[in-house]
Amino acid sequence: xxxxxxxxxxxxxxxxxxxxxxxxxxxxxxxxxxxxxxxxxxxxxxxxxxxxxxxxxxxxxxxxxxxxxxxxxxxxxxxxxxxxxxxxxxxxxxxxxxxxxxxxxxxxxxxxxxxxxxxxxxxxxxxxxxxxxxxxxxxxxxxxxxxxxxxxxxxxxxxxxxxxxxxxxxxxxxxxxxxxxxxxxxxxxxxxxxxxxxxxxxxxxxxxxxxxxxxxxxxxxxxxxxxxxxxxxxxxxxxxxxxxxxxxxxxxxxxxxxxxxxxxxxxxxxxxxxxxxxxxxxxxxxxxxxxxxxxxxxxxxxxxxxxxxxxxxxxxxxxxxxxxxxxxxxxxxxxxxxxxxxxxxxxxxx
Numbered sequence: 001x002x003x004x005x006x007x008x009x010x011x012x013x014x015x016x017x018x019x020x021x022x023x024x025x026x027x028x029x030x031x032x033x034x035x036x037x038x039x040x041x042x043x044x045x046x047x048x049x050x051x052x053x054x055x056x057x058x059x060x061x062x063x064x065x066x067x068x069x070x071x072x073x074x075x076x077x078x079x080x081x082x083x084x085x086x087x088x089x090x091x092x093x094x095x096x097x098x099x100x101x102x103x104x105x106x107x108x109x110x111x112x113x114x115x116x117x118x119x120x121x122x123x124x125x126x127x128x129x130x131x132x133x134x135x136x137x138x139x140x141x142x143x144x145x146x147x148x149x150x151x152x153x154x155x156x157x158x159x160x161x162x163x164x165x166x167x168x169x170x171x172x173x174x175x176x177x178x179x180x181x182x183x184x185x186x187x188x189x190x191x192x193x194x195x196x197x198x199x200x201x202x203x204x205x206x207x208x209x210x211x212x213x214x215x216x217x218x219x220x221x222x223x224x225x226x227x228x229x230x231x232x233x234x235x236x237x238x239x240x241x242x243x244x245x246x247x248x249x250x251x252x253x254x255x256x257x258x259x260x261x262x263x264x265x266x267x268x269x270x271x272x273x274x275x276x277x278x279x280x281x282x283x284x285x286x287x288x289x290x291x292x293x294x295x296x297x298x299x300x301x302x303x304x305x306x307x308x309x310x311x312x313x314x315x316x317x318x319x320x321x322x323x324x325x326x327x328x329x330x331x332x333x334x335x336x337x338x339x340x341x342x343x344x345x346x347x348x349x350x
Contacts, residue, residue: 012150016041021082024107024116024147026140033191034152035119036298042117046084054078062089066102073106077113084115092120092139100138107146118143154189157181164194168210171202175210182212186219196293227259228296231266234314237344246340256332257322264318271311273300307347314343 015021021042027035046056055077059069069087077083095103110116143149155163164180187197197219201210204218226245233242251259269292276286283301287294321339325332 009150009152012038012148015148016045019045021045021115022112023110024118024143026118026120026143026147026149027152028120028149029152031152031154031191032121032298033195038150038152039117039119042115043084046080046082046115049080049082051079055080055083057083057085059085059087060089061087062091066099070102070106073110073114073116080113082113082115084117087116087118090118095139100142103139104142107142110146116147155191157184160184160189160191160194163191164198167195167198168202171198173202173205173210174208176212178212179210179215182215183219186215192296192298227262227266231263231270234263234340234343235267235270235311237346237348239341239344242340242344243337246336253332256336257325260318260322260325260336264315264322267311267315267318269296270300271308271315273297274308274311277301310343310346313346317342 012025016038025042027039029035043056046052049055057072059072061069069085072085107116140149154160161180161184164183165175168175168179183194183197183201187193201214201218205214226249230242230245230249233239233245249259269290272290273286273292276289281289283294283297286292286301287297317339321335324330324335328335
């Protein structure tokens, strides 16, 4: 058990296929779709067993005590051969030495029926922190010693093209050979967005051959996703990333007010999603109620960093910037940039 091994995606697939899941799993990397896909496959094995409500446990590392985790690990599965503990809201970079010792005890004494799953989100900037945070580095090494560390990165163009073609084929629709590359060119490489756009084309062209022209006509360009990236950077108070994304949008002066309104809407959507999650609603229900794309709801729901006052402050700053753009003779780009800086510095001491 204690041998250090770097497990590949192929090994993970084999373990899932053989239902040989005992151990600890740490998912990281930039591709959220694939993390959720394989996490769902693990969950499905546990949730299909008897009484999943007793054998699928969530441990909130931010609010729970480590003794609770130890108790959950020590308790036997109920009327089942397998038990899953998902550790959520774990700020690995801030783990102290005593906390790492507890996790070391837990991981080193895993029983054959126990599965522990930890998913690190790309918004956590894990890769950037690895060289700076000793706690984070030590935790990753700890998991490597006793289980699987799988990094899901954005697929290369060829593999992504094959993935798109596979999804079209699974739906039984006809498509021209250049369609998979075209949809990636138009929509970008995020697999949640690609899945959503594939579904749209499948519904629209169930009895026809999909062409590259159809992709350009019916699919959403990835500027929408850039707006999400911008909003996410502002939510994380990352002004450098926010300004890079904003400049890449290259918005004309006459479209600035519309762009600000759209960013404010994304912040409002985040508030709706937060309220829905707090009330126990599913991602599907939230998306349906507010007419949002499921991929967006899922990404926001898993990105964390919800601060209701900060989100409301951001919406007010954007509304104020919009009024100034329409009323003043000042440089509208400077007005927007100042609003972004205020949003990112909200609550920080001078």
